[in-house]
Amino acid sequence: MSSISMGSGKQVVRPPQRGIFPLDHEASCQSKMEDYLLCLKKEKDVHHKCRDLSRDYLQCRMDHQLMARENLDDLGFSPDKQVQGAREYDLRKEKEGFVAGKHIDKESKWWWQRPWGKGWEN
Amino acid sequence: MSSSRDAQKAAYEYYRKQQESTLWFKLFGNRRKKRPQMSAAERNIALAWYAAAVVIGSLGATYAAVPLYKVFCQTTGFGGTTQRVRIEGDGSSQPGVIESFLESVAGKLPITTARVHTWTDEEAAAKLASLKPVANADMMTVRFDTTVSDILPWSFVPVQLDVKVVPGETALSFFRVTNHSDKAITGVATYNVHPPKVGLYFQKIQCFCFEEQRLLPGESVDMPVFFFIDPEILDDPQVSYIRSITLSYTFFQTDEDDDDEDNDKDSEKKKKSVA
Numbered sequence: 001m002s003s004i005s006m007g008s009g010k011q012v013v014r015p016p017q018r019g020i021f022p023l024d025h026e027a028s029c030q031s032k033m034e035d036y037l038l039c040l041k042k043e044k045d046v047h048h049k050c051r052d053l054s055r056d057y058l059q060c061r062m063d064h065q066l067m068a069r070e071n072l073d074d075l076g077f078s079p080d081k082q083v084q085g086a087r088e089y090d091l092r093k094e095k096e097g098f099v100a101g102k103h104i105d106k107e108s109k110w111w112w113q114r115p116w117g118k119g120w121e122n
Numbered sequence: 123m124s125s126s127r128d129a130q131k132a133a134y135e136y137y138r139k140q141q142e143s144t145l146w147f148k149l150f151g152n153r154r155k156k157r158p159q160m161s162a163a164e165r166n167i168a169l170a171w172y173a174a175a176v177v178i179g180s181l182g183a184t185y186a187a188v189p190l191y192k193v194f195c196q197t198t199g200f201g202g203t204t205q206r207v208r209i210e211g212d213g214s215s216q217p218g219v220i221e222s223f224l225e226s227v228a229g230k231l232p233i234t235t236a237r238v239h240t241w242t243d244e245e246a247a248a249k250l251a252s253l254k255p256v257a258n259a260d261m262m263t264v265r266f267d268t269t270v271s272d273i274l275p276w277s278f279v280p281v282q283l284d285v286k287v288v289p290g291e292t293a294l295s296f297f298r299v300t301n302h303s304d305k306a307i308t309g310v311a312t313y314n315v316h317p318p319k320v321g322l323y324f325q326k327i328q329c330f331c332f333e334e335q336r337l338l339p340g341e342s343v344d345m346p347v348f349f350f351i352d353p354e355i356l357d358d359p360q361v362s363y364i365r366s367i368t369l370s371y372t373f374f375q376t377d378e379d380d381d382d383e384d385n386d387k388d389s390e391k392k393k394k395s396v397a
Contacts, residue, residue, distance in 0.1 A: 013313065016326040017246045020333040023343050033296060033344055037281060046261065046286045047293045054294040058348070067328070074251040075327065076292030076350065085258035086288045089365040104359045 022066050029060040048083035250327065255291040256353050260365060262287055264351075266295060267370035274375040275303040276337070281344065290353040292327065297345045297371065301337035308336045309373045316368040319361045323352040324369070334376055 024030075036057055039050035047054070055077045061067035072078075093103075107114055141147050160168070264287055266280035281296040301307055311331045315321040330345040337343060347369075356362045 013321070014326075015332060016329045017243075017250065018328040018348075021328050021330055021346055021348075023330075023335055023345065025338075025341070025343060027344070030344065033346075036294065037296070040282055040285070044286075045263075045282065045284055048255070048288065048291055057294060057346075061346075074247070075348075076250070076253055076255075081254050081291075083255040083257075083288050083291050086255075086286075087258070087260050088286070089260045089263070093363075103363050106359050 018068065018070075021061075024061075024064075024066055028064045029057055029066070032057040032060045046086070046088075048086060051077065051083075250292075250350075253290055253292070253350060253353075255288045256356065259288050259290075259356065262289065262351060262364070263366045264293070264295070264349075265366065265368045266297070267368055268297065269370065269372040271372065271374045274307065274309055274373055276301055276307070276309065276373060278371070278373050287351060289323075289351045289355050292348065292350040295347050295349070297330075297347070298342060299335075299337065299345060299373070300342040301339055304339045306336060306338050308334045308376050310334050310376050311371050311373050313372075314370045316370065317361070317364060319358075320351075320355065320364055320367050323355040323358075323361065324367065325350055325352055331371065 032053070036050055036053040039053050040047070043049040055072055058067065058072060058075070058077075062069050142151070263284050265284045266282070268278045268280055270276050270278045277298075277300045279298050281298050285293055285295055287293045299309075310333065313329075313331050315324045326347060326349045329347040329349070335343075335345075349369075351367070355364075
């Protein structure tokens with residue numbers, strides 16, 4: 001591995017779930033790919049706005065025997081799996097400054113890490 | 123010198139007699155157990171044995187620590203170690219004595235790292251079919267970073283530099299690889315996810331890594347990666363606030379061959395310029 005991670009964090013490297021894409025040597029799905037990439041450029045890299053074009057690309061791959069035939073609905077493209085209410089991250093936290101650790105709002109599992117007596121913290 | 127030693131002995135005798143004449147000694151003194159006096163040589167030998175025992179004991183502990191630590195990590199999932207899949211009814215994968223003991227202890231230990239679940243294929247397919255993008259979530263930017271091994275005369279670039287995705291949404295991204303040499307070369311790609319803890323939640327459905335990819339001379343290929351981010355990332359307080367993930371791929375060379383018979387076909391191939 002050329003990039004060595006520093007600090008704690010064991011690298012988890014796993015094989016892909018559906019295996020490896022065969023290489024598209026004849027560039028048979030090149031046009032679909034370019035449509036998708038143009039859409040991404042137009043929509044400022046927001047993926048769910050170009051979902052249909054990525055679906056078209058995968059369909060093209062299946063038609064040219066470059067991908068195992070599967071129901072695309074199972075791969076996350078069914079109509080009821082639309083992305084709703086996606087918010088762009090506005091770097092508010094970095095701009096305003098933050099105290100490390102304060103972002104954790106779930107109470108800890110261990111009794112000695114929980115605040116003793118409610119309301120001791122503002 | 124012997125006179126000083128005689129004087130010392132005489133002094134000891136004097137004080138011993140004085141002590142023995144007291145009432146305290148007559149009542150309690152005789153109860154002291156008479157230990158056999160060891161000579162200096164015997165004491166030295168005993169010390170040498172103790173020291174050798176300590177050295178051998180620590181050597182043995184060092185050797186024993188390696189398998190014990192491995193069993194501990196597998197049972198508790200400490201530091202992101204993958205768990206072994208236990209298939210029901212398979213007698214060969216019964217947990218050993220040490221592992222069952224550690225498992226009973228592990229439930230009580232205050233270890234709060236994420237436990238990695240090794241998916242079987244059916245589980246992964248079922249999870250993928252039921253995957254829904256999280257509603258009203260912040261979009262995470264997935265950046266792509268590429269490296270090529272120095273000896274490999276390929277250029278390897280991500281076609282789009284980043285993609286903004288919501289956890290639970292399946293997304294597609296492309297990489298372009300061009301073989302600049304005049305030989306057919308086989309390469310293999312590996313990947314890294316940064317930050318490391320997000321690697322647990324970054325699931326790839328299909329990609330081009332870990333398998334040898336052969337490129338003919340001058341050929342340029344677009345390789346897709348189809349992935350999603352597990353919605354469970356939002357439940358893990360250690361990583362739920364992360365908004366930028368970097369997926370970095372590295373290509374290594376595995377094989378190189380001179381393909382004389384393919385050269386005629388290759389001269390007709392269009393050379394695509396790298397975007």
